[in-house]
Amino acid sequence: MMITGDSTVSLRFSLSLENGQLVDGNIDGDTATFIMGDGTLLPGFEQFLVGLEVGADETFEVTPEYAFGMPNPSNIQEFSRSQFAGIVLEPGVVLSFADASQSELPGVVKTLEGDTVIVDFNHPLAGKTLKFSVIIEGIQ
16 A cells, blocks of 8 residues: 555654754654644645555655745844843743734844844745655554
């Protein structure tokens, strides 16, 4: 049986940067199961699974346009330091903001420039080419 667009797939995977740094995965852990197209994986990752069979052990290079996209300059915002009273700010700190619908929106402090705090709301993996390794353990 091969994976199709409506298969239920059980797999182990790893997701790493081009330099080999592990970003996510369960290669040494429990099998993950999902239904193709249910939103668990981005479509750009699912496309590599179609046609694979149980036992497949594959590694794919996923370019930014099929992964988390390219960084959008409009997702980098400036704030006044006074808006963060009582919060220790330094580059790399992840802060939680509320968007217009009051949903949580994470932002990463990019730089501090005097009284200005630059926050990046792009996905941390935007612009990155990723290595997606999978071992297919079951297909329904």
